[in-house]
Amino acid sequence: MEQDNPKPPVALIVGVTGMVGVALTEALKKPTALGGPWTVYGVSRRPLPTWFPSSQLDKYFFFDTFNQETTHKILSPLSSKITHLFWLALQVHEIEEVNVSQNSTMLSNVLNSLTPSPNSKLSHVTLQTGTKHYMGPIFDPTVSTQLVPHDPPFKEDYPRLPFINFYYALEDIVAASSYSKSFTYSIHRASIIIGASTRSYYNALLTFSVYALICKHENYPFRYYGNKHSWEHFWDVSDANLLAEQQIWATTTEKAKNQAFNCTNGDVFTWKMLWRVLSDVFDVEFVEFNEKDEFDCVDFMKDKGQVWDKIVEENGLYETKLEEITCFGATS
The missing domain is CATH 3.40.50.720 (NAD(P)-binding Rossmann-like Domain)
Incomplete structure (x- = not known):
């Protein structure tokens, strides 16, 4: 019993x-x-x-x-x-x-x-x-x-x-x-942990999502900011x-x-594959990675706090600050 x-x-x-x-x-x-x-x-x-x-x-x-x-x-x-x-x-x-x-x-x-x-x-x-x-x-x-x-x-x-x-x-x-x-x-x-939280420094999926929303809002190309190895190899x-x-x-x-x-979840993917998924989900144009195209996403995002504030206000999102919910340095 x-x-x-x-x-x-x-x-x-x-x-x-x-x-x-x-x-x-x-x-x-x-x-x-x-x-x-x-x-x-x-x-x-x-x-x-x-x-x-x-x-x-x-x-x-x-x-x-x-x-x-x-x-x-x-x-x-x-x-x-x-x-x-x-x-x-x-x-x-x-x-x-x-x-x-x-x-x-x-x-x-x-x-x-x-x-x-x-x-x-x-x-x-x-x-x-x-x-x-x-x-x-x-x-x-x-x-x-x-x-x-x-x-x-x-x-x-x-x-x-x-x-x-x-x-x-x-x-x-x-x-x-x-x-x-x-x-x-x-x-x-x-x-790499995926989940729901606005209090996680390593919330990579939220970081990419915020990045995609900002690119869409400002009409920027949604460029991958890693390297060729991570773009093509399994994760x-x-x-x-x-x-x-x-x-x-x-x-x-x-x-x-x-x-x-x-x-780990046991399945694998490439960032090239995931980048297409993110592009479709957030309705931004998929950009093929080009290693000759030098792009520093940390520098690119450092002045985008006000853009994120606008996105939050316009869409009635939970109020957050860009620096509290993204980890561009860790995901580069």
């Missing part, structure tokens, strides 16, 4: 307003969610946007986990309740040493607030990282030209690259803490809903404990 869960799990999602945070909140609250019924707490650095399904959250906190005192003050009283930590938070800087310092500090502050008490209930930590694990700090100009990434398809047991990487630092923190503080963990390495993506389901599965499956998992 089925029995009620004697200790209903309590999840803390740090980075709850991001693409995976939204999907994870909704997935945990489904009646069919593994290990449930779940109580769900959420954390982000800013108040919840109006579009967020706030009714799905049992508690919500907005504070900066980089602040040790504030983090301890808010989370320590919850250490006897929270059973699962889902770490989706991310601070992005060009220099990888800064990424290591800031992201490590945030994660350590949260873990140190939830685990010291003898009444701590934390049993599992889910850590989301990405394929930069296999590629190295590709956005850091001081080392990017020296990188020799692993060949795809990426495998979870590939050795670490000999470069500083904040993903490595976070994994080491979780592994060391789990050994001394008696909780298990799982690592989830995503590809994959990770759907936020799929990531959420994998993370819930890992928290409730004994054989998944203390393991790392890649998580």
